Amino acid sequence: MTPAEAKVKIAELRSQVARHDELYYRRAKPEITDFDYDRLKFELAGREEEFPQFASVDSPTQRVGDDRAQGFKEVAHRQKMLSLDNTYNEAEVRAFHARLVKLLETDDLRYTVEPKIDGLAVSLTYEEGELVRAVTRGKGDRGDDVTANVLTIATLPRQLAAKGGAVPRVVEIRGEIYLTQAEFDRINAERAAAGEELYANPRNVAAGSIKLLDSAEVARRQLAIVLYSLGHCEPEVVRSQDELHERLRAWRLPVVERIWRVRGIDEAWAAIGELDALRRTFAYGTDGAVVKLDDFAQQRDAGATDKAPRWAIAYKYKPDTARTRLKSITIQVGKTGILSPVAELEPVFLSLSTISRATLHNEDEIRRKDIRVGDLVEIERAGEVIPAVLRSFPEERPKGAKEFDLSAAVEGKCPVCGGKIARVEVDTESGLGAAWKCQNYDCRAQRAGRLGFFCSRRALAIDGVGEIVAAKLVELDLVRDPPDLYDVPREALATLNLGTTEEPRIFGEKNATKMVAAREAARSLPLEKWLYALSVPEVGESTARELGRRHRSFAELVDSKLLRFVLKKAELVERRELEAPASRKNPAKNDEERTRRKDLCAQLDREVAALDTGPLAGVPSEIGPAVAASALEFFAGKPGRRLLAKLNTLGIDPQGTVMETGVFTGKTLVLTGTLPTMKREEAEQKILAAGGKVSGSVSKKTSFVLAGAEAGSKLDKARELGVAVIDEAELRRLLG
Numbered sequence: 001m002t003p004a005e006a007k008v009k010i011a012e013l014r015s016q017v018a019r020h021d022e023l024y025y026r027r028a029k030p031e032i033t034d035f036d037y038d039r040l041k042f043e044l045a046g047r048e049e050e051f052p053q054f055a056s057v058d059s060p061t062q063r064v065g066d067d068r069a070q071g072f073k074e075v076a077h078r079q080k081m082l083s084l085d086n087t088y089n090e091a092e093v094r095a096f097h098a099r100l101v102k103l104l105e106t107d108d109l110r111y112t113v114e115p116k117i118d119g120l121a122v123s124l125t126y127e128e129g130e131l132v133r134a135v136t137r138g139k140g141d142r143g144d145d146v147t148a149n150v151l152t153i154a155t156l157p158r159q160l161a162a163k164g165g166a167v168p169r170v171v172e173i174r175g176e177i178y179l180t181q182a183e184f185d186r187i188n189a190e191r192a193a194a195g196e197e198l199y200a201n202p203r204n205v206a207a208g209s210i211k212l213l214d215s216a217e218v219a220r221r222q223l224a225i226v227l228y229s230l231g232h233c234e235p236e237v238v239r240s241q242d243e244l245h246e247r248l249r250a251w252r253l254p255v256v257e258r259i260w261r262v263r264g265i266d267e268a269w270a271a272i273g274e275l276d277a278l279r280r281t282f283a284y285g286t287d288g289a290v291v292k293l294d295d296f297a298q299q300r301d302a303g304a305t306d307k308a309p310r311w312a313i314a315y316k317y318k319p320d321t322a323r324t325r326l327k328s329i330t331i332q333v334g335k336t337g338i339l340s341p342v343a344e345l346e347p348v349f350l351s352l353s354t355i356s357r358a359t360l361h362n363e364d365e366i367r368r369k370d371i372r373v374g375d376l377v378e379i380e381r382a383g384e385v386i387p388a389v390l391r392s393f394p395e396e397r398p399k400g401a402k403e404f405d406l407s408a409a410v411e412g413k414c415p416v417c418g419g420k421i422a423r424v425e426v427d428t429e430s431g432l433g434a435a436w437k438c439q440n441y442d443c444r445a446q447r448a449g450r451l452g453f454f455c456s457r458r459a460l461a462i463d464g465v466g467e468i469v470a471a472k473l474v475e476l477d478l479v480r481d482p483p484d485l486y487d488v489p490r491e492a493l494a495t496l497n498l499g500t501t502e503e504p505r506i507f508g509e510k511n512a513t514k515m516v517a518a519r520e521a522a523r524s525l526p527l528e529k530w531l532y533a534l535s536v537p538e539v540g541e542s543t544a545r546e547l548g549r550r551h552r553s554f555a556e557l558v559d560s561k562l563l564r565f566v567l568k569k570a571e572l573v574e575r576r577e578l579e580a581p582a583s584r585k586n587p588a589k590n591d592e593e594r595t596r597r598k599d600l601c602a603q604l605d606r607e608v609a610a611l612d613t614g615p616l617a618g619v620p621s622e623i624g625p626a627v628a629a630s631a632l633e634f635f636a637g638k639p640g641r642r643l644l645a646k647l648n649t650l651g652i653d654p655q656g657t658v659m660e661t662g663v664f665t666g667k668t669l670v671l672t673g674t675l676p677t678m679k680r681e682e683a684e685q686k687i688l689a690a691g692g693k694v695s696g697s698v699s700k701k702t703s704f705v706l707a708g709a710e711a712g713s714k715l716d717k718a719r720e721l722g723v724a725v726i727d728e729a730e731l732r733r734l735l736g
């Protein structure tokens with residue numbers, strides 16, 4: 001890999017990691033397994049090591065994840081809350097020990113080994129033995145004050161039991177908030193009954209719950225907590241991890257059921273194995289073992305990096321897998337019409353539940369992994385709702401097992417509506433791939449998929465209409481396009497049977513009333529939400545937001561000058577490439593042609609430049625030619641026209657959030673460091689609302705750098721380039 005390629009790759013990996021951090025820490029809605037996330041991060045760290053010129057203090061490999069959310073007061077930790085380095089292999093656990101032996105100049109090291117709990121980290125402050133505050137890790141130095149929510153945890157004492165010996169004047173005790181499997185199942189059963197989307201795993205619910213602004217709602221979910229580490233403590237009354245565990249227990253705080261006290265790394269490794277055999281009996285989910293140097297004085301000597309202590313390491317267990325027989329492959333049709341293969345399995349018990357279906361991703365994956373009907377397969381479940389098929393065992397294959405051919409399996413037509421299918425290109429986890437797609441926009445599966453999406457939290461948040469309810473409404477022909485939902489009478493909803501005639505499951509009065517209220521509330525949501533909710537091809541959440549900021553209404557969007565401008569510019573640029581005399585595809589044949597084409601290119605350059613300085617310039621990258629073409633085509637076509645006509649009849653006319661002019665119109669700002677009172681998101685929102693753009697890196701085009709405490713390389717860069725630097729006070733002044 002050349003440095004130039006590495007630079008691009010590193011930027012790409014950083015943005016992927018940042019996206020998954022956001023999903024995990026802030027939204028508690030991860031899209032990939034921890035294992036895959038760790039893989040991404042390892043790859044990034046590897047490249048940064050190989051190409052140190054691109055390393056940066058801002059890289060996710062150098063920071064702890066940020067869990068802060070809006071609506072909470074921020075509080076500084078007295079002692080920083082660090083993360084843990086983690087590994088999946090024994091050699092690295094041994095290397096950890098070897099480093100400490102060298103650093104501390106002794107090979108007689110004692111460790112504790114304890115479960116790594118899969119929950120959400122918090123720090124509790126007890127003053128004079130009384131619980132005064134609970135704060136999330138945040139970004140390590142400061143986090144969100146979630147005291148009110150933590151106080152709903154029934155098993156957490158407000159007062160440290162004095163029997164535990166001298167109670168420190170001030171002590172920060174760290175631990176993990178979690179949800180038991182039983183409570184998780186109870187909440188999901190309740191949601192299923194109400195037709196709501198199911199939660200993926202206990203960790204996400206715990207993390208999501210602690211960030212709810214309504215403590216009464218938090219109290220309805222029985223969160224639990226377990227404590228395992230010490231922050232600031234005055235006076236210092238504890239000398240080792242082992243002693244801490246005893247103290248916590250004596251103070252009557254909930255602690256892990258077992259810790260191993262060991263000498264040397266061989267014993268530590270053995271304890272890791274013992275813990276693996278035991279951990280599934282614990283009330284909380286565990287995903288690893290934490291090995292900690294026992295002696296606090298030695299811990300201090302070993303020290304820490306910005307991100308993690310050198311005296312501890314987390315060994316992560318591989319996700320659970322099981323073997324079973326693949327009985328058949330069925331095909332599901334999603335909201336965009338893509339046909340996805342699903343493995344129907346001989347039921348098998350894995351990670352606390354019985355699994356009989358698993359995803360096979362797509363046809364290419366099936367081929368790559370050489371999976372055939374009748375095969376013995378290995379399946380994995382890693383905290384996701386849908387388990388996945390990992391591999392097959394061709395050596396044990398029954399005779400005559402044929403390769404799977406998706407198109408043949410569905411006899412060349414959509415398995416739901418019988419309509420035409422076509423080969424299309426799709427994004428997959430491993431890059432671009434091919435898939436089959438149902439071409440019928442009115443296919444029942446696509447309609448149900450779109451309706452479910454329309455009602456989902458990220459779209460119009462019409463609670464109560466999950467996958468099952470959506471499918472039912474479509475099946476009964478009560479809804480064709482999502483907005484038809486407004487025509488379904490409350491009474492019809494109340495008596496809707498989601499089960500079968502033999503085993504009815506009625507949607508019910510209460511749910512129907514809630515849903516009607518939610519759909520009414522959605523009427524006044526802004527254009528960006530509606531645009532996203534209507535499943536316009538190519539229009540994702542951030543694209544919808546940018547479009548919503550630049551159009552006043554659907555009427556303006558369908559005839560968008562801006563979108564036509566984007567297409568026009570793309571056309572010119574493409575033509576310019578083709579006409580370049582040295583174009584690889586189309587090189588000029590002689591001098592005469594070369595001169596003619598050079599002139600033409602100069603002319604095209606002028607036209608592009610004119611567009612770039614015109615009134616429509618500065619279109620964000622989210623609105624590219626593919627988006628422009630797709631949106632214009634969609635609303636000019638039958639489905640789009642039908643949707644808009646319906647909204648018109650319903651009297652729904654969502655408004656865009658166009659700003660005429662703000663103080664920052666046409667300006668780009670870069671944020672760095674910690675602001676004294678404003679959170680980063682808040683500052684960003686204010687800048688956006690004043691017409692500005694926020695960018696992640698400083699260049700000559702940057703208008704201002706907004707700098708706070710501990711601003712890093714971006715501030716240096718701004719000074720180097722002579723970009724104006726402002727602080728929070730100045731920002732407030734500019735915003736008026």
Ligand code: IVH
Nearest residue numbers: 082083084114115116117121228229290309
């Ligand atoms: S000790 C300075 N012990 O795992 C190190 N952390 O992936 C303090 N975690 O941020 C952490 N179980 O939230 C420690 N037994 C345990 C743990 C544990 C879970 C969490 C903790 C940490 C994260 C790192």
